[in-house]
Amino acid sequence: MLPFPGSALSVVQDMNSSPMTNTQGSPKSRPRQLVHARAVRRFKWSVLSVLIVVLVAVLFPVLMLQLYFSFHGYSPYGGSWWDAEFVGLELFEEVVTDPRLGWAIIRSLLFATGSTIGCFVIGFGLALLMYRPFRGQAFYYILFILPMLTVPIVIAYTGEMLLYQKGPVNDLLSSILGRQVNILWLANADTALLTVMVLEVWNWVPFSFIIMMAGLAALPDEPIEAAKILGASKWRVFVEIQLPLLRPVIVLALILRFLEAIAEFPKAWSLFQGGPGSATETIPTYLYIVTWQYFEISKGAAMSYVVLLIMVAIVLLAIQILRREKMGLDQIYDSRKETTA
Amino acid sequence: MSKKISRRSVVNGGLTMAALSSLPMPRMAFAASEEERIIAAAKATSGTDLKGMIWSNYYVAMKPTNAPFKQGAGYDVGSIQDISVFSIPQRAMAEAITRSPEFDFFHLDSNMIPSLASAGLLEPLDPYMEKAGFKLNAVGNFGNFMKYKGNTYGIVTDGNVHVHMCRKDMMENPEEQKGFEDKHGKKMAYPETWEDDQRLMEWFHRPDKGIWSSGNLRNRPNGVTWWYMYFYSAGGFPFDDDMNPTLNTPAGNYAVEVYLNMKKVSHPEAPGWGTPQMIPRIASGKIYSCQYWDGAIGLNENPKKSKTAGKYIYGTVPGSDFSGKRMHRSISSPVAAILVNRYSKNKERAAYMAMWWATQKNSETIVGDNVNTFHDPWHVAHFKSDKVYQTYKAGLPAINSCLQVASPPIYLTGLLEFQDQLAKNLSEAYVGQRKAKDVLPETEKAWKKIVRKIGKKKLKAELASYKALFPKVNVPS
Numbered sequence: 046m047l048p049f050p051g052s053a054l055s056v057v058q059d060m061n062s063s064p065m066t067n068t069q070g071s072p073k074s075r076p077r078q079l080v081h082a083r084a085v086r087r088f089k090w091s092v093l094s095v096l097i098v099v100l101v102a103v104l105f106p107v108l109m110l111q112l113y114f115s116f117h118g119y120s121p122y123g124g125s126w127w128d129a130e131f132v133g134l135e136l137f138e139e140v141v142t143d144p145r146l147g148w149a150i151i152r153s154l155l156f157a158t159g160s161t162i163g164c165f166v167i168g169f170g171l172a173l174l175m176y177r178p179f180r181g182q183a184f185y186y187i188l189f190i191l192p193m194l195t196v197p198i199v200i201a202y203t204g205e206m207l208l209y210q211k212g213p214v215n216d217l218l219s220s221i222l223g224r225q226v227n228i229l230w231l232a233n234a235d236t237a238l239l240t241v242m243v244l245e246v247w248n249w250v251p252f253s254f255i256i257m258m259a260g261l262a263a264l265p266d267e268p269i270e271a272a273k274i275l276g277a278s279k280w281r282v283f284v285e286i287q288l289p290l291l292r293p294v295i296v297l298a299l300i301l302r303f304l305e306a307i308a309e310f311p312k313a314w315s316l317f318q319g320g321p322g323s324a325t326e327t328i329p330t331y332l333y334i335v336t337w338q339y340f341e342i343s344k345g346a347a348m349s350y351v352v353l354l355i356m357v358a359i360v361l362l363a364i365q366i367l368r369r370e371k372m373g374l375d376q377i378y379d380s381r382k383e384t385t386a
Numbered sequence: 387m388s389k390k391i392s393r394r395s396v397v398n399g400g401l402t403m404a405a406l407s408s409l410p411m412p413r414m415a416f417a418a419s420e421e422e423r424i425i426a427a428a429k430a431t432s433g434t435d436l437k438g439m440i441w442s443n444y445y446v447a448m449k450p451t452n453a454p455f456k457q458g459a460g461y462d463v464g465s466i467q468d469i470s471v472f473s474i475p476q477r478a479m480a481e482a483i484t485r486s487p488e489f490d491f492f493h494l495d496s497n498m499i500p501s502l503a504s505a506g507l508l509e510p511l512d513p514y515m516e517k518a519g520f521k522l523n524a525v526g527n528f529g530n531f532m533k534y535k536g537n538t539y540g541i542v543t544d545g546n547v548h549v550h551m552c553r554k555d556m557m558e559n560p561e562e563q564k565g566f567e568d569k570h571g572k573k574m575a576y577p578e579t580w581e582d583d584q585r586l587m588e589w590f591h592r593p594d595k596g597i598w599s600s601g602n603l604r605n606r607p608n609g610v611t612w613w614y615m616y617f618y619s620a621g622g623f624p625f626d627d628d629m630n631p632t633l634n635t636p637a638g639n640y641a642v643e644v645y646l647n648m649k650k651v652s653h654p655e656a657p658g659w660g661t662p663q664m665i666p667r668i669a670s671g672k673i674y675s676c677q678y679w680d681g682a683i684g685l686n687e688n689p690k691k692s693k694t695a696g697k698y699i700y701g702t703v704p705g706s707d708f709s710g711k712r713m714h715r716s717i718s719s720p721v722a723a724i725l726v727n728r729y730s731k732n733k734e735r736a737a738y739m740a741m742w743w744a745t746q747k748n749s750e751t752i753v754g755d756n757v758n759t760f761h762d763p764w765h766v767a768h769f770k771s772d773k774v775y776q777t778y779k780a781g782l783p784a785i786n787s788c789l790q791v792a793s794p795p796i797y798l799t800g801l802l803e804f805q806d807q808l809a810k811n812l813s814e815a816y817v818g819q820r821k822a823k824d825v826l827p828e829t830e831k832a833w834k835k836i837v838r839k840i841g842k843k844k845l846k847a848e849l850a851s852y853k854a855l856f857p858k859v860n861v862p863s
Contacts, residue, residue, distance in 0.1 A: 121483050122504040122799050122840060210655050232658035234817040320606030321657035322814035337476040339803040340501070341839075342483070 114346035121340050129343070136347035146348060148323065149331040150355070156242055156327055157306035163246035164302050165295075168253025175254075176261040193251035197311040204244045205231060205316060231316065234324040241313045241325060245306060252305075253298050260294030261287070293370040300363040307356065328352055420520065420745040421454070427518040428459035428738035435464025436736050439477060440493035442468040444722060447758040448543065451748040461735060471495065471722055472607075475502075475802065478725075482507035487729040490736040495720030496531050496540040497795055500848055502725065503534050504799040509728040510537035514737035522744065523766050526790040527857050531721050534851045540723035541740035543752065545764025547788045548615065548716045549683065549781060551668075552577070552675035554699040556590055565589075576701055578712070580616060580644045583675065583704045587651040590674035599651035601668045601676030604816055605660050609645070610809035611795070614717045615677065616641035618793045618856075621709025624804075624833075629845045631833040633808075634826035640708050642825050646815060657817050669694055677703045677716070680788070683781030684759035700784035702791065702862055713860040716788040719795045722761070750774060764789065790862035797852040800840045807832040 115136055119129035140146060171189055175182065192200070207214045208230035218226040230240045264287060272282050288295075310329035317325040319334060326334070332352070336345030418426065438445075445466055456462040467489070469477060474494040481489060482505035492502075502508050515521070515538060522529040524542065532540040556562060557574055566574040566589050577583035587599035602612050617624075622637030632638070653659070653667075667673055669685050669692035689695040705714035724740035726733050742748060746767040753761045754773035762785065768774045769786045778785060796804040808829045814820035820828070837845055 120839070121479060122501070122844070126483065229654055229658075232655040232817075234657075234814075234819050237658075317658065318605075318607050319810070320813050321817040322606070322819035323810055324817070324819070334806065337479070338806055339800075339836075340479055340505075341803075 111346045111349055114343045115350050117343060119343045121342065126342075132343075136344055137351065139344060140348045140351050145323070145326065145331060146328075146351075149326050149328045152238060152324075152326065153307050153328040156238055156245070156309065157303050159239075160242045160245040160249070160306045160309075161299055161303045163242065164249045164253045164306075165257075165299055167246065167250045168255075168298070169257045169295075171250070171254045172257035172261055176258055189254055190251040192248050195248065197248060198315050200244055200248050201312040201315040204240070204247075204312070208240060232321055234322045237317055237321055237324040238327075241309070241316065244312050244316075245309055248312070249302060249305070253302060256294060256298040256301075257291070260291050260298075264290055290374070293367060293374060296363075296366055296370050300360075300367070304356070304359065304363075307359075421742070421747060423519045424738050424741050424745065425455065425458035427514070428455070428461070428735060428742075431459075431732075431735045431738070433461070433732040433735050435461050436490040436732055436739055437465050437467075437488065438463055438491045438493060438724075438736075439467045439469060439474055439481075439489045440491075441471045441474070441760075442466070443758065444471065444493055444543065444760045447752045447755040447761055448743055451743060451751050455739065455742045459735075459738065462739065471720060478502055478507060479505060481727065481729075485729050487727065487731060489727055490730040490732040491727060491740060492725050493543070493722060494725065496542065496723035496725070497719055497721065497797055497801055499532070499534045499539045499725065500797060500799045500851065501801055503537075503539055504844070507725075507728060508539045509726040509730075509733045509737070510539060511541065511726060511737050511740075512538050514734055515741065518738060518741055520741045520745075523746070524764050524789075525766055525769070525786055526792065526859075526862075527855065528718070528764055528789050528792055530855050531718060531792075531794065532723060533854065535848065536851075540725050541737075541744045542721060542723045542764055543743055543749070544722035544761040545718075545753075545768075545785070545789060546679050546681070546721050546762055547718045547785065547792045548611070548677040548703055549680045549700055549784045549788045550577070550583075550675070550677050550703045551683070551686070551698045551700050551781075551784075552586065553590070553671070553673075553694075553697055555697045556674060557586075557699070562589075576699060577675075577704045580619070580704050580706055584644070584647060584651075587648070587674055591651045596672055597674060598653040598656075598667075598672065599674040600648050600653075600656075601664055601673035601678060602648060602652070602656075603660060603664060604648070604652055604656040604813075605658055606809050606813040608660055609816065610805055610812055611717050611719055612677065613641050613645050613808070613812055614719075614793065614795055615703060615715055616644040616706070618715035618717075619704075619706040619708070619713045621706075621713060623853075624796060625845075625849065627846070627849065629837050629842050629849070631830040631837070633830050633833070637708060638826045639823075640706070642812070642815070642822055645812060646822055649816060657813065671697065680762040680778070680781065680785045681759045683779075683785070684756060684762075684777045687777075687779045687781065688756060696780075698781075700781040702784065702787045705861070711860065714791045714862065715793045715857070716791050717795065718789075718792040753777075787862035790859055791857045793857065794852070794855045797855055798845055798848050800836050800845075803836050804833060807836070 114126070114129075116131060116133065117126075117129035118132040118136070119126045123129070175185060175189070206212065209215075210227055210229055210232075214230070215226045215228055218228070228236060230236055268286055269282055272286055277285070308329055309327070310333065313325045313327055313330055314333065319326040319330050332345060332348055335341050335348060445463075445468075449463075452462040467477075471494055474492055475498045478492045478494060478498070479502065481492075482502060485506070499508065522532060522538070522542065524545070528542070528545065532538050532542060563574045566586075569589070570585060574586070574589075575582075577586055590597065591599040603609055604612075617637055617640075620637035620640045622632070622635060622641065624631060624633055626632050649656075655663070661679075664676075664678075665682060665685065668676060668678065668682055671694045683698075683700060686692050686694045686698055687696070702714050703716045705712050724736075724743065726736045726740065730736060743752060744765075746765060749761075749765050750768060750771050750773055753763050753765075753768055754771065754777055755761070756777040759777060763769060763774055763778065763782065769782060775782055795801060798804065811820060811825045811829050815822045815825045
């Protein structure tokens with residue numbers, strides 16, 4: 046969102062246009078900047094080269110092997126995999142016409158969207174409460190990030206204990222609502238995916254919390270203070286200054302969480318193994334069933350590639366969104382430079 | 387009366403003995419005990435201690451028997467990878483695909499034998515059994531569960547079979563008996579058929595008192611196990627001789643009906659419950675009846691762990707008259723057994739170790755462990771053993787009778803795939819995601835694809851092994 050004329054965000058531009066914040070550097074400091082730039086470049090390459098080596102040595106062979114399986118009809122019951130028959134695109138055709146995969150994709154998208162929104166709303170809410178220093182902040186900080194450090198299987202089993210029909214969660218809801226609540230969290234096909242979603246949100250709220258905490262802490266104080274001096278309400282400061290400045294961070298938090306949620310497996314599997322019925326058969330669950338219960342290694346490989354393509358499409362879209370957000374911010378800061386000039 | 391022995395006859399006798407002793411005869415043939423023969427055979431091998439993939443819940447009862455073997459043979463199990471028995475099929479298949487010699491043996495459901503043997507992982511054990519003079523002395527036809535295409539691929543450690551259990555204390559109540567008789571016009575009695583069982587369960591269904599009558603599982607991974615019992619007892623078999631699925635038949639639909647009918651008397655959370663949730667309900671008396679793995683008997687009858695010691699009657703699982711004759715069919719799945727890795731350098735040594743655990747004496751120790759009750763009786767001798775009786779008490783004869791009518795799940799290559807397709811559709815029907823009438827046609831469609839993929843010819847060749855596992859009797863003695 047770009048600032049509209051007269052909005053509090055325009056104050057940001059005015060504030061940032063102060064010569065005090067000019068970071069261009071004098072001609073004398075240029076050699077130092079060059080040395081610094083060279084050091085940064087060297088550091089980048091030293092990190093990148095390691096990543097490239099890992100990619101080539103580890104990921105590439107795996108991807109190639111997967112690709113081989115995708116084009117060969119290998120079955121563990123039919124001899125060695127290197128002798129498997131070449132089947133062309135047959136397996137891909139089978140995968141894209143498989144209605145079970147279609148439903149698995151829909152369930153995964155629903156799950157990822159729901160849990161991402163849940164994580165973000167709660168995580169952001171907590172971050173807003175926590176980002177200004179206060180006494181005992183560190184304690185709450187540790188408390189809030191604990192769920193993220195808990196093993197997903199433990200979360201699943203703990204959740205199971207809490208979510209039985211006669212369990213503490215229904216008891217709590219009953220006492221809050223003043224009537225008997227008998228939600229079948231673990232046995233109803235209509236609520237099973239929601240159950241995993243609730244546990245996922247509990248598990249990963251800290252992730253959104255940490256990112257949003259970092260984002261909020263990095264916001265410049267001056268525009269907020271200036272807006273307050275100009276009489277802006279807290280809500281207006283939040284909506285018109287903090288939120289627009291946080292947008293790239295918000296988008297990043299949402300994208301990373303969404304990608305992570307699409308791959309959720311341990312909780313869904315340990316609680317439901319795809320059931321009741323097929324209510325929790327998401328992409329990872331179905332992939333596991335096809336590959337490691339049906340032992341359709343080749344179909345599993347082809348399916349992985351199809352899913353990979355979907356994920357790449359999502360990531361590209363995400364990068365596009367992030368880039369647009371960055372451009373929005375750049376525009377704000379560029380207008381500041383122009384004013385300075 | 388004395389008889390004179392000449393010098394010539396002594397010399398002749400000596401010569402005869404010398405000649406006889408030079409004949410090639412099996413070294414262990416003379417009267418050595420089962421254990422001694424196995425140790426002698428094991429001692430002749432060379433190699434290292436063994437590495438196995440086994441769930442510690444099972445291994446903990448087996449371990450105490452290792453010391454004498456180690457003393458005699460010079461080796462035993464050096465290390466294990468502790469994985470749940472339900473996850474080992476996948477891990478074992480991964481070992482098969484990579485042809486890994488890493489593990490010497492796997493302890494898993496023997497119903498995976500066709501799949502794992504087809505993947506080339508399993509070592510046939512018959513030559514080693516012959517060397518050690520070892521035989522699996524199992525009740526009824528149960529020993530055949532270890533066989534595939536004429537070879538023995540497994541050594542059983544756990545005679546898992548479903549046994550019927552119902553509440554004696556509830557059935558012996560005169561008021562209940564009278565009420566039941568008034569309503570149904572027949573005396574309350576131990577259920578002989580699934581229909582009898584349903585009637586009794588409906589009678590004793592008391593959710594207001596915390597008793598949901600049925601303790602049978604209806605979750606996706608396990609519920610299908612019960613369906614097999616209904617199907618087989620109605621005379622059904624899932625394939626014709628040309629490997630066309632024959633699920634959508636009167637017997638199949640009868641089985642679906644029995645399966646879904648039980649929803650009336652099952653806990654509303656049953657679609658999500660497995661053994662960890664159901665066992666405590668059974669042992670705390672919150673059900674009226676169920677067919678359950680026989681290990682539950684040990685728990686029920688242990689007064690320190692259960693509120694129901696002495697309160698259950700155990701017997702043969704109900705049967706069906708659907709086919710025109712009374713037929714009882716229990717189910718054995720999973721049957722935990724030791725399977726030996728063909729790629730292992732210690733395969734012969736692993737085979738002897740497995741046999742050691744399955745001797746009469748050692749298996750009695752393992753099965754008779756009343757704390758770690760993961761291994762259940764299977765050996766003929768277990769049913770005469772005081773030690774085993776102390777664990778299973780009144781349930782022991784029931785285990786015997788159910789073993790006599792024990793049947794397998796789909797004992798073919800591709801078991802997990804066949805089974806999950808059926809399990810998924812049944813579970814969908816149970817929770818209302820699918821119409822009951824679509825369960826079997828849809829499963830048949832999926833099964834046809836599986837048959838095509840694995841190969842009709844190959845599967846047809848396996849049918850004989852599958853059929854050989856079925857009991858020879860319809861009603862156990």
